[in-house]
Amino acid sequence: MGSVLAATSPSPAPAAAGGSQGVPGLVSVPPGFTMPAVSSVPPTSGSGPSADAESSLPNPGTYEECHRKCKEVYPLQMEGVRLVVNKGLSNHFQVSHTVTLSTLAESGYRFGSTYVGSKQTGPAESFPVIVGDMDNTGSLNAQIIHQLTSAVRSKIAIQTQQQKFVNWQCDLEYRGEDFTSAVTLGNPDVLVGSGILVAHYLQSITPGLALGGEMVYHRRPGEEGAVTSLLGRYTGDNYVATLTLGGAGAHATYYHRANDQLQIGVEFEASTRMQETTTSLAYQLDVPKANLLFKGTVDSNWVVGATLEKKLLPLPLTLALGAFLNHRKHKFQCGFGVTIG
């Protein structure tokens, strides 16, 4: 049970939530569907005890993880009622049942399963990891993650809408001692001659500074193009500042861990195509003695939101309440969820 939970996302609720959760970057998820969230494995400690003075720089992690620390502080929008039942069947296999009742999206049932293999590469890492979930209309989200060698990891993800394949992608990641490179091939179609290729590279410059870049190349009949962006991340004792600059705009995040209970995230986004800029502030309050987790956010579009999670010990129940209020558009959205197991 422990190794299954360690390999899966720390929060089971996002697996059934609307919006682009789980697989970051390339896959844009249609409304009502999510890719199962699988947390990335933390970077390995390079060459371990045999590291010499020249390779003292740590592995910088993956490109997608750079903004994740700040994004995880933000509360998720909840709408309607959700009931989640998680059941671990063995140390390798876990299933989940999710029932959602909603006024905005379609209500339904979703079955999810997670399998974690026996190849243990770390105290909380085992491979392969196979995650999948299917809803009552037959739409499937599935991921397979496997550590091919000590430095190479691969991932295959597919998403179907009933019987039609909507997204399929293959990901290959190489972790060096002080750099990480990854290549992702999305929706390749040899017959039509279309597809998307994404390349990432992240290099540790100093123990705190990492610089990297991303290139996205897309092709379809009669059209092709490429977009590049640069990333810089600085990690301090209790903060992480990340900046991404590209042709489409800029994205800056600042994550600050004030103490064991309080974490704060600040985010700035500017889109030159949409001619829009947004700034938001979020905080996370974690009180383990009260089994309470509270997240709040406010942004420059006059949107205020919060979620509260409370574990109802000794029962294996977690109660979640969430509400978002858009003052400018006069819209209110609230949600309620119960997680068992």
Next chain:
Amino acid sequence: MSGSNGKKGSSSGVMEWIGSACRFAADRNDFRRNLLVNLGLFAAGVWVARNLSDFDLMSPQPVT
């Protein structure tokens, strides 16, 4: 007379500059204005996170 006309000219120029700056600051449809405002909000948010978050919620309450 010419001195007062010169002062009036410079003060009207300053007033015009202040007026155009206020119109720029109040124009919600201007991308550069929104960019500057949000950059300022981001900087303010970072300052708040670094300087105003050092309180311990679990510390014992003072006895009165």
